[in-house]
Amino acid sequence: MTAGGLKTRSPRLGESAPRPDGIPKVLGEFAFGNDLWADGMLWGKTLRAPHPSARIVSVDIGPALAIDGVAAVLTAADVAGKKTYGLETPDQPVFASEVVRYMGEPIAVVAADHPETARRAVAAIEVVYELTTPLVDADLAAEGTPIHPDGNVFRHLVIRHGDPTVQGEVIVEGTYEVGMQDQAFMGPESGLAIPDDDGGVELFISTQFLHVDRDQTAACLGLAPEKVRATVAGTGGAFGGREDICLQVHVCMLALHTGRPVKMLYSREESFLGHVHRHPAKLWYRHHAKRDGTLVNVEAKLVFDGGAYASTSSAVLANASCFAGGPYLIPNAFIDGWAVRTNNPPCGAMRGFGAVQTCFAHEAQMDKLAAALGMDAVELRLRNVLKTGDAILTGQVLTGAVPVEEVIRACVESPLPPKATGAMLERPGGAGRTADAHHVRRGVGFAVGFKNLMFSEGFDDYSTARVRLQDGVATVHCACAEVGQGFVTLVQQIAREVLNVDDVIVAPADTSVGSAGSTSASRQTWMSGGAVEGACRMVSEQMERNPGASYYEATFEHHHAPTEQLDENGQGNAHVSFAFVAHRAVVDVDVELGLVKVIEVATAQDVGRVLNPLQALGQIEGGIAQGVGLAVMEEMLVIDGVVRNANFTDYLIPTTLDMPNVLVASLIEQPEPGAPFGAKGIGEPPTISSTAAVAAAIRDATGAPVIRVPVRPEHLVFAADLVS
Amino acid sequence: MTDSYSPHPAYRLMVNGEPHDVSDAWIGESLLHVLRERLELPGAKSACEQGECGSCSVLVDGVLVCACLVAAVTVADADIRTVESCGSSQSLSVVQQAFVDAGAVQCGFCTPGLIMAVQDLIDRGIQLPHASPFDELATREALSGNLCRCTGYGRVLDAVARAVEASR
Numbered sequence: 001m002t003a004g005g006l007k008t009r010s011p012r013l014g015e016s017a018p019r020p021d022g023i024p025k026v027l028g029e030f031a032f033g034n035d036l037w038a039d040g041m042l043w044g045k046t047l048r049a050p051h052p053s054a055r056i057v058s059v060d061i062g063p064a065l066a067i068d069g070v071a072a073v074l075t076a077a078d079v080a081g082k083k084t085y086g087l088e089t090p091d092q093p094v095f096a097s098e099v100v101r102y103m104g105e106p107i108a109v110v111a112a113d114h115p116e117t118a119r120r121a122v123a124a125i126e127v128v129y130e131l132t133t134p135l136v137d138a139d140l141a142a143e144g145t146p147i148h149p150d151g152n153v154f155r156h157l158v159i160r161h162g163d164p165t166v167q168g169e170v171i172v173e174g175t176y177e178v179g180m181q182d183q184a185f186m187g188p189e190s191g192l193a194i195p196d197d198d199g200g201v202e203l204f205i206s207t208q209f210l211h212v213d214r215d216q217t218a219a220c221l222g223l224a225p226e227k228v229r230a231t232v233a234g235t236g237g238a239f240g241g242r243e244d245i246c247l248q249v250h251v252c253m254l255a256l257h258t259g260r261p262v263k264m265l266y267s268r269e270e271s272f273l274g275h276v277h278r279h280p281a282k283l284w285y286r287h288h289a290k291r292d293g294t295l296v297n298v299e300a301k302l303v304f305d306g307g308a309y310a311s312t313s314s315a316v317l318a319n320a321s322c323f324a325g326g327p328y329l330i331p332n333a334f335i336d337g338w339a340v341r342t343n344n345p346p347c348g349a350m351r352g353f354g355a356v357q358t359c360f361a362h363e364a365q366m367d368k369l370a371a372a373l374g375m376d377a378v379e380l381r382l383r384n385v386l387k388t389g390d391a392i393l394t395g396q397v398l399t400g401a402v403p404v405e406e407v408i409r410a411c412v413e414s415p416l417p418p419k420a421t422g423a424m425l426e427r428p429g430g431a432g433r434t435a436d437a438h439h440v441r442r443g444v445g446f447a448v449g450f451k452n453l454m455f456s457e458g459f460d461d462y463s464t465a466r467v468r469l470q471d472g473v474a475t476v477h478c479a480c481a482e483v484g485q486g487f488v489t490l491v492q493q494i495a496r497e498v499l500n501v502d503d504v505i506v507a508p509a510d511t512s513v514g515s516a517g518s519t520s521a522s523r524q525t526w527m528s529g530g531a532v533e534g535a536c537r538m539v540s541e542q543m544e545r546n547p548g549a550s551y552y553e554a555t556f557e558h559h560h561a562p563t564e565q566l567d568e569n570g571q572g573n574a575h576v577s578f579a580f581v582a583h584r585a586v587v588d589v590d591v592e593l594g595l596v597k598v599i600e601v602a603t604a605q606d607v608g609r610v611l612n613p614l615q616a617l618g619q620i621e622g623g624i625a626q627g628v629g630l631a632v633m634e635e636m637l638v639i640d641g642v643v644r645n646a647n648f649t650d651y652l653i654p655t656t657l658d659m660p661n662v663l664v665a666s667l668i669e670q671p672e673p674g675a676p677f678g679a680k681g682i683g684e685p686p687t688i689s690s691t692a693a694v695a696a697a698i699r700d701a702t703g704a705p706v707i708r709v710p711v712r713p714e715h716l717v718f719a720a721d722l723v724s
Numbered sequence: 725m726t727d728s729y730s731p732h733p734a735y736r737l738m739v740n741g742e743p744h745d746v747s748d749a750w751i752g753e754s755l756l757h758v759l760r761e762r763l764e765l766p767g768a769k770s771a772c773e774q775g776e777c778g779s780c781s782v783l784v785d786g787v788l789v790c791a792c793l794v795a796a797v798t799v800a801d802a803d804i805r806t807v808e809s810c811g812s813s814q815s816l817s818v819v820q821q822a823f824v825d826a827g828a829v830q831c832g833f834c835t836p837g838l839i840m841a842v843q844d845l846i847d848r849g850i851q852l853p854h855a856s857p858f859d860e861l862a863t864r865e866a867l868s869g870n871l872c873r874c875t876g877y878g879r880v881l882d883a884v885a886r887a888v889e890a891s892r
């Protein structure tokens with residue numbers, strides 16, 4: 001499974017080592033969760049509520065059970081352990097039983113001998129709903145009637161920094177909005193559960209957070225954690241969408257109930273309905289500056305719609321609030337952050353985790369401020385950049401590398417792309433809805449962003465690795481979920497480097513070793529990379545002490561420096577480390593049709609140290625693609641709580657024709673103190689400010705205010721009408 | 725599978741030059757389902773089953789199709805080629821090698837479909853008598869039906885350039 005058993009020789013840290021799973025993946029031999037199969041296997045399928053808000057009057061599973069080939073139909077009544085789960089607060093039912101709080105909420109699951117039988121059985125379950133009015137406006141949630149016993153406010157976080165009453169000589173104000181983005185990883189949710197003789201269950205699961213999947217699943221099954229033996233199955237992307245559990249409990253319940261292996265895979269529609277999304281947000285800002293452009297105060301109100309259940313809303317809001325000002329020195333601030341519950345789809349982790357939404361707003365504000373000051377927008381940013389020794393809005397003083405000025409300069413100094421050739425496919429709208437060349441205007445926009453690396457606010461998200469060296473071959477065992485990011489490559493590079501060996505086997509990631517934490521928060525290079533390094537160093541020491549041994553083995557648990565909770569004023573040393581990034585976007589816009597073509601995105605990024613240049617480039621290009629998607633095309637359309645576009649026909653992600661060239665102007669290598677090998681995580685920064693840069697470029701091309709992403713043609717066309 | 729969904733015609737699929745008899749299968753099964761779940765050929769992936777993503781790309785009588793949109797029974801006796809026919813771990817195809825070398829693989833879920841689409845592009849391109857069909861825009865258009873969520877396509881396009889170069 002996955003990368004297990006594969007061997008490669010070759011490069012050390014800093015070189016473009018090839019992925020150990022690359023060859024099986026190009027051959028089509030790599031086993032994803034979707035590809036797993038077991039003798040006598042049944043197919044699981046979920047019944048989901050079609051309404052965002054309803055009371056469940058009755059559920060009749062009889063007609064489904066009567067279908068030939070159906071082995072089980074399970075509902076809330078069959079949950080043996082805890083009835084609810086959740087990453088931060090266990091507020092989400094395994095199955096809805098009395099109340100439906102979002103469209104797509106699971107009501108029942110079926111196991112059958114064929115996916116078509118399962119589909120028909122799900123359709124045969126009779127549920128009587130009494131519809132209730134959904135709460136869909138996040139602005140009304142806090143004051144509204146609670147739709148859950150825990151209330152409608154996931155978190156209200158206030159940051160008071162310095163003297164928030166300070167007024168600037170120049171003040172700009174704006175309201176911004178970010179739509180709901182989906183991770184849209186290509187490999188839909190999938191898992192295979194196999195019952196064990198001891199009453200436990202073996203779970204092969206596409207995930208990004210294995211041990212917490214295991215713990216949450218075991219709790220709901222009413223089993224001791226060690227009775228659920230979990231292994232990361234090949235995972236087709238994640239981007240935050242697999243941090244929460246979805247089918248884990250369901251598939252194990254079906255396997256335990258039927259005594260047979262059960263496989264579940266979500267269709268694309270179920271995938272859209274079955275995992276959390278990026279929070280839609282409404283953001284109000286007021287920036288205060290001196291005439292010379294020095295920022296003196298920022299006020300903001302942030303309203304994040306968390307949807308029906310908590311997921312990671314609390315931590316997302318913390319990020320949004322802590323980094324609400326952007327990578328600038330701002331002595332005074334008042335940030336009023338809200339994450340609230342509605343009957344919209346649950347929201348949680350997605351690449352950038354709260355920093356993306358506020359970056360779009362604070363960067364729009366910086367451009368607006370520059371215009372009000374009559375100052376160059378880049379100059380304004382350079383005047384206010386954070387440096388080592390400065391405090392961010394939480395009062396935390398930055399002690400590590402803070403190359404904000406460097407990323408800005410490198411990015412803006414890179415050459416601009418040539419003028420458009422006029423080729424049909426290069427124009428906004430492509431060949432299908434081609435722009436008239438005379439109406440095409442070019443625009444250039446710029447944005448800077450930052451966020452934390454690792455989990456914050458006192459969370460000890462450690463990682464564990466076990467290394468065994470025998471006959472010149474190192475075997476590394478770590479439960480870090482490989483979701484495409486290339487950790488398996490890094491494991492080999494680290495072990496080769498530290499142990500000076502060539503053959504490194506990456507063992508399957510499973511729960512027979514300690515937790516590696518989540519593949520999120522740009523944390524695995526630092527946390528699990530550090531765990532692998534630590535275990536390798538212990539093995540090296542053993543070799544020195546005892547040169548003739550037949551094998552050496554060590555396990556290392558890697559913890560980052562401890563962090564604090566935020567106090568009642570939102571102040572405290574809550575974060576471990578930070579990464580900074582700049583993007584410059586160039587767009588062509590047909591101002592009459594409102595069509596946008598993103599021509600190029602240039603970037604410079606603070607990376608600490610590049611451990612694998614080719615993989616770093618892949619992360620940057622892929623992250624920018626998701627940022628471009630949010631800027632111009634990607635949004636879950638949710639109307640009155642009903643999802644209208646849970647498919648790739650209507651939820652559009654960038655194709656080869658939409659994706660611009662990416663120009664990596666510079667990777668700033670200033671080794672980060674405390675980071676293994678000096679390297680910072682690189683996965684999220686590409687997504688943070690790329691959206692904001694594209695939005696700025698569209699403003700530059702059109703003069704439209706662009707206060708909402710994704711930008712739609714009507715936003716530009718009507719704005720152009722207003723201007724003319 | 726129960727008998728409630730009839731008919732269950734028996735048919736033969738020719739996949740990668742090998743005959744496979746399919747019997748007792750529901751007539752509604754897609755080629756993708758039959759390849760993956762009955763013939764132990766899981767190389768073609770299913771990311772949408774709606775013809776939108778290209779992860780299930782295979783060749784049927786030399787034409788690149790989405791296997792999720794083809795009823796298996798309708799391609800009985802056609803010449804079906806899947807990613808499993810492209811190379812082996814001892815000898816990768818030129819396209820496969822280019823994907824590995826260029827760093828075009830991350831999660832890899834889109835990869836088998838892309839390998840098929842790029843191979844098809846090269847095979848068709850080289851037959852074209854004139855011009856260079858491999859300018860970047862043409863390549864982008866040819867691959868625009870294959871979604872990838874991880875790479876942003878930069879390394880994929882580099883892999884195509886490398887494969888074209890190596891195929892000349």
Ligand code: FES
Nearest residue numbers: 773775777778792
């Ligand atoms: S699975 Fe066939 S096109 Fe997406």
Ligand code: FES
Nearest residue numbers: 831834872873874
């Ligand atoms: S590599 Fe993950 S979808 Fe393409």
